[in-house]
Amino acid sequence: MTNFFQQAFSSVWSIALIVFFFGGSIFVHELGHFLAARRRGLRIDRFSIGFGPKIFAWVRNGVEYRVSWLPLGGYVALPQLADMRGIEGQPVDDRATLPSISYADKMIVAVMGAVFNVIFAFALACVIWIFGLPTTDQQTTTTVGFVAATLTLPDGTEVESPAAKAGLKEGDRILRIDGRSVDDWGGLKQTLVSSTGRGSDGKPRSLLTVERDGQIMEMEIFPRIGGDERMRLIGISPAEPLVVGATIANSPAARADILKGDRIVKVEGQTFYSRWQLEDHIARNAGKDVRYTIEREGKTLEFALRPVEVVYTSDGQKTTSVGIGYETAMLLIHPGPVEQIREQFVQMYRVLSALINPQSDLGIGQMNGPPGIVRVLFATSQIDIRITIWVTILININLAVFNLLPIPVLDGGHMLFATLGKLRGRALPARFIAASQSAFMILLFSLMIFVSFRDVGRWFRDTREDDRIERTYITPVFPSPNGG
Numbered sequence: 185m186t187n188f189f190q191q192a193f194s195s196v197w198s199i200a201l202i203v204f205f206f207g208g209s210i211f212v213h214e215l216g217h218f219l220a221a222r223r224r225g226l227r228i229d230r231f232s233i234g235f236g237p238k239i240f241a242w243v244r245n246g247v248e249y250r251v252s253w254l255p256l257g258g259y260v261a262l263p264q265l266a267d268m269r270g271i272e273g274q275p276v277d278d279r280a281t282l283p284s285i286s287y288a289d290k291m292i293v294a295v296m297g298a299v300f301n302v303i304f305a306f307a308l309a310c311v312i313w314i315f316g317l318p319t320t321d322q323q324t325t326t327t328v329g330f331v332a333a334t335l336t337l338p339d340g341t342e343v344e345s346p347a348a349k350a351g352l353k354e355g356d357r358i359l360r361i362d363g364r365s366v367d368d369w370g371g372l373k374q375t376l377v378s379s380t381g382r383g384s385d386g387k388p389r390s391l392l393t394v395e396r397d398g399q400i401m402e403m404e405i406f407p408r409i410g411g412d413e414r415m416r417l418i419g420i421s422p423a424e425p426l427v428v429g430a431t432i433a434n435s436p437a438a439r440a441d442i443l444k445g446d447r448i449v450k451v452e453g454q455t456f457y458s459r460w461q462l463e464d465h466i467a468r469n470a471g472k473d474v475r476y477t478i479e480r481e482g483k484t485l486e487f488a489l490r491p492v493e494v495v496y497t498s499d500g501q502k503t504t505s506v507g508i509g510y511e512t513a514m515l516l517i518h519p520g521p522v523e524q525i526r527e528q529f530v531q532m533y534r535v536l537s538a539l540i541n542p543q544s545d546l547g548i549g550q551m552n553g554p555p556g557i558v559r560v561l562f563a564t565s566q567i568d569i570r571i572t573i574w575v576t577i578l579i580n581i582n583l584a585v586f587n588l589l590p591i592p593v594l595d596g597g598h599m600l601f602a603t604l605g606k607l608r609g610r611a612l613p614a615r616f617i618a619a620s621q622s623a624f625m626i627l628l629f630s631l632m633i634f635v636s637f638r639d640v641g642r643w644f645r646d647t648r649e650d651d652r653i654e655r656t657y658i659t660p661v662f663p664s665p666n667g668g
Contacts, residue, residue: 198565202558205576207233209301210258213583216300217260217595220293227282230261265290265598284611290602294595298584302525305580308573309521316516318568322422323369324517327357329423329458337410345419350405352420353396354457360393364534367527369422374531376407377415378538378546388416388545412645413550423457427511434662435507436489442508443480450477459510466491470504494662507662524574528581536585553635559643592617592624 210233221228232238234252241250252258264285322329331352335345358372359365362379366372376390383389383406392403407416426448431438448456452475456462466474473488489506519527538544539551552560557579564571590600597620605611 198562201565201569201572202561205572206554206557206561206579209304209576209579209583212300212304212580213297213587214258214260216296216298217262217293220296221260221262221265224285224289224293226262226264226285226289226293228260229263230259232261233258235259262293265293287602287606291599294598294602295588297595298588301580301584301587305528305577305584306521306525308577308580309519309524311573312524312570312577313518313521315570316518317570317574318514319517320424320512320514322424322512324515325369325423326359326366326372327423327457328352328354328420330354330421330460330464332419332421335408335410335417335419337408338414343408346405346407347418347420350392350403350418352392352394352403352405352418354461355396355423355455357395358392359395359400362391363393371527371531375534376418377550378534378544379407379416380538380541380543382543390416390418409545412642414545415550416545421458421460424459424510424512426456426459426462427513428508429511430509432505432507432509432662435505436492436662437507438662440487440489442476442478442487442489444511445480446485447479448476449479449484451475453477463505466506467504474506492662524577525581528578529585532581532585548631548635549638551635553632553639555636555643556639559639591628592620593628597621597624 214231214233218228218231228247230248230250232250232252234254235257236252236254238250238252241248243249264282328347331347331354332345333348334342336342361372361375362381364375364379366375379388379390381389381391388407388409390405390407392405394401394403405418407418409415410417428437428442428444428446428448430444431442448462450456451462451465456465470491470493473490476487476489478485478487491504491506493502493504535546538546539548560575561572564575587594588596588599590596592601601612601617
């Protein structure tokens with residue numbers, strides 16, 4: 185019963201955070217338009233969070249405030265700025281009787297939604313700067329911890345991994361990809377999947393700038409398209425400190441009195457950069473003594489552990505192990521607000537550039553829609569609210585940039601129409617603007633529905649995979665020394 189109430193409270197808390205941060209991001213955007221329009225003296229018909237039929241509404245000072253059923257954004261109905269009757273509904277008054285507004289009015293009101301998103305993101309970035317962002321060593325590094333020997337392609341074919349084929353090694357630090365600097369593992373992955381390089385045969389190609397043993401080298405690598413999302417992969421994982429989190433009963437590590445918190449410095453005199461690299465080495469040394477150099481409370485200790493073969497999976501497969509479970513410690517970083525905002529703008533620019541580049545392997549189907557965003561916010565809220573805040577910063581920068589694209593219906597489209605009207609000396613025909621708005625709204629909604637369905641499918645697929653892993657992988661059982 186206690187667990188039930190804890191889970192219920194946790195879910196309610198997560199939903200409240202989603203409403204506050206996701207809904208708040210949309211609200212802040214529309215508030216920017218609203219306040220700018222009021223400041224410039226424009227007529228305001230409606231302030232809506234969401235599209236479509238209203239859930240509830242109220243009228244104050246001639247403005248209808250409403251919450252609508254489709255939570256895919258929101259709008260402020262400004263009849264003097266743009267004719268949005270096909271989207272927002274028929275206004276109360278005839279728009280033709282309203283006075284025209286200046287070019288400056290149009291540009292200021294249109295841009296202020298994005299400006300408010302950036303201001304909101306900056307305020308949240310200050311919170312992260314002060315209180316810190318929880319992360320891990322794996323996420324803050326660009327050092328390679330493991331180079332996979334093979335990759336499995338979508339058709340099930342196993343091929344040599346691009347990283348292994350190119351000669352990338354554990355301990356290499358990746359500095360740049362195609363000339364673009366990378367500062368952490370998340371940025372490294374995003375830069376790789378959004379890269380657009382091609383070889384002479386038309387296949388994906390990237391140029392890595394790598395530091396190895398103090399030497400800088402250029403390394404040509406040919407990523408393969410793989411994984412559930414069919415993105416560019418090269419077969420590497422990040423480096424991590426090898427700290428013992430626990431030992432398994434009756435295992436060689438437990439019998440040797442390896443303790444929680446022990447740091448593995450070397451194995452057989454060699455530095456290992458990740459658990460995957462070490463486990464791959466252990467798998468090749470079953471039945472042989474392996475010498476571990478351990479650091480404990482400032483002292484260096486030596487242990488000889490003999491890996492043994494144990495049943496590790498419920499389907500009877502076996503693995504070789506010494507019985508060490510590794511600790512993934514959380515750490516706090518305090519990036520400055522400007523650094524955070526700059527990083528998000530850079531990543532957004534790279535993704536958008538890839539989406540419109542025919543040489544890219546990145547497509548609309550790999551983007552996240554509202555369900556995907558909600559899923560991320562829900563997951564992060566279960567971990568730490570500061571991670572939720574960091575995701576919200578990303579959402580607001582995305583909202584700002586996306587809305588400024590010169591596409592009808594979006595703020596950038598209003599600015600484009602206003603600029604074209606300014607250049608031609610008279611406003612564009614109202615019918616042309618209305619038709620463009622309606623057509624692009626249909627396209628935008630179709631895109632949102634498509635991406636949302638992909639999000640839901642991704643969600644179900646990942647849930648099934650999590651269930652499969654939970655059913656398949658169990659704690660290995662080591663026999664006791666007396667055979668009991």
